[in-house]
Amino acid sequence: MKFATKSIHIGEVPFENQHGDAIYPIHLSTTFAKTNLDDVEKGYVYSRSGNPTRDSLENKLASLENAKYGLAFSSGLAAETTIILSLLNKGDHILAFDDLYGGTKRLFTNVLKRFGIEVSYVDFRNIELIERSIKKNTKIIWIETPTNPLLKIADIKKIADISKTNNIISVVDNTFASPYFQNPLDLGANIVVHSITKYINGHSDVIGGALMLNDDNLYDKLKYHQNSVGSILSPFNSWLVMRGIKTLALRMERHEKNAFTISKYLETHPSVLKVYYPGLKSHPQHELAAKQMRGFGGMLSFEIKGGLDEARKFVENLSLFSLAESLGGVESLIEIPALMTHSSIPKEERIKTGITDSLIRVSIGIEDVEDLITDLEKGFKAVI
Structure with missing residues (x-):
C-alpha cells in the first residue's frame, strides 16, 4: 500500500468499529465497563493505558x-522525555548533533x-568525529536531520551502522x-521521533508527539513509561x-x-548572504539529502545582510508570513x-553552531507562491 493510501485508510476500516463509521469516531470515555470480573483486565480498561481513538492514530x-x-x-x-526515562539511567551518556531544536537542547x-x-554535542556531518566521541557509557546517539534551524544533513545509514x-x-x-x-x-x-504538532497534523491546532519503531523490547519499555x-x-x-494526516502527501508536495x-x-x-535549503545544489550536502530523502521539505533558513536590526525589520514588515514559532502548518x-x-x-554556543543574529527561519506554507514572494519583497524593501 502506497503512502497516500495508508494515510487515509490505515486505522480507519469502517466495519472494525461498532457502527461502520467511515471516519473513525472520537472515544472520549475515560474508563470502560466490564460485564464480569473475569474481564477486568481484558480490552480497554482506562484511557491513559489505551484508548480506541489513540490506538487508531498510533x-x-x-x-x-x-x-x-x-x-x-x-x-x-x-515523546523525547519518555525515551530518556525508558532507556537511560544515571551515569549514561547521549551523543547528539550540535544543531538541534532549542527545546531538545534545553531538555538535554x-x-x-x-x-x-x-550529554555531548558534535557535528554529525563528520562521521570520524562521531566515532571518536563515543564513550563507554554512550547509550543513545541522537540525530536530527535536516536540522533545526540550519538544515544540516546527517548520514542516517552510516550513523545507524x-x-x-x-x-x-x-x-x-x-x-x-x-x-x-x-x-x-x-x-x-x-527509533523515530516526531513533533506531530508540525507537518503530520499540519493545521497548527494540536500539540503532540510520536515515536515509531520496530523493536519489540524497546516498544515494551516505551509503552510502559507512556502509561506510567x-x-x-x-x-x-x-x-x-x-x-490532518489524510492530506499529508498533498501538503508536503506543495x-x-x-x-x-x-x-x-x-x-x-x-x-x-546565504540560503540554507537541502534542495539547492549549492547546499554542501545536497547529494546526501537526495540519496536518503525523497524530497527536500518545506523548511528553509537564510541570513539577511546586516544584523539583528535588519532581521527584525524584515520579519516585522510581512503580512502573509506570520511572525510565530512552530512550523509545518498550511x-x-x-x-x-x-x-x-x-x-x-x-549566544556563544549559538554562534559556534552557526545560528547568527541575522539568521531567519521560514516554514513555507501552501499558499500561492507568487503571493509569498511579493510579501517577502515587502520585507526586503523595509530593510533597504
Whole structure:
C-alpha cells in the first residue's frame, strides 16, 4: 500500500468499529465497563493505558514510517522525555548533533544534568568525529536531520551502522522531513521521533508527539513509561491528527514546491548572504539529502545582510508570513531563532553552531507562491 493510501485508510476500516463509521469516531470515555470480573483486565480498561481513538492514530503513525509500532504523546518533548526515562539511567551518556531544536537542547542541558545523564554535542556531518566521541557509557546517539534551524544533513545509514556496531540506540528526529520524504527506520535507525504538532497534523491546532519503531523490547519499555508517566495524546487531539494526516502527501508536495521556488528566489536576492535549503545544489550536502530523502521539505533558513536590526525589520514588515514559532502548518510562518526558538541556547554556543543574529527561519506554507514572494519583497524593501 502506497503512502497516500495508508494515510487515509490505515486505522480507519469502517466495519472494525461498532457502527461502520467511515471516519473513525472520537472515544472520549475515560474508563470502560466490564460485564464480569473475569474481564477486568481484558480490552480497554482506562484511557491513559489505551484508548480506541489513540490506538487508531498510533496504527496510522506506524504505517507512515514503515514501523511495527507507533506511540502518540502530549507533545514532541513528552515523546523525547519518555525515551530518556525508558532507556537511560544515571551515569549514561547521549551523543547528539550540535544543531538541534532549542527545546531538545534545553531538555538535554538544563533538565537531564540534574539526573546524572551526560550529554555531548558534535557535528554529525563528520562521521570520524562521531566515532571518536563515543564513550563507554554512550547509550543513545541522537540525530536530527535536516536540522533545526540550519538544515544540516546527517548520514542516517552510516550513523545507524556505527550505533549497531557499538550496541547503541539510534534516535532520529524526523520532524523537518516528515515521513513523506524520509523514513529513518528503513535506513537502520532504532527509533523515530516526531513533533506531530508540525507537518503530520499540519493545521497548527494540536500539540503532540510520536515515536515509531520496530523493536519489540524497546516498544515494551516505551509503552510502559507512556502509561506510567501519563504523557498521552487526548482522544480529541488524536482524532484531529488523523484528520490532518489524510492530506499529508498533498501538503508536503506543495510545501516542497513552494520552498524550492522561494529558495531559488532568495539565493539570487542582493540582500541575502546565504540560503540554507537541502534542495539547492549549492547546499554542501545536497547529494546526501537526495540519496536518503525523497524530497527536500518545506523548511528553509537564510541570513539577511546586516544584523539583528535588519532581521527584525524584515520579519516585522510581512503580512502573509506570520511572525510565530512552530512550523509545518498550511500557513507560512517566519521567525528569528536567536530571539525565539533557540533563545534558550547561550549566544556563544549559538554562534559556534552557526545560528547568527541575522539568521531567519521560514516554514513555507501552501499558499500561492507568487503571493509569498511579493510579501517577502515587502520585507526586503523595509530593510533597504
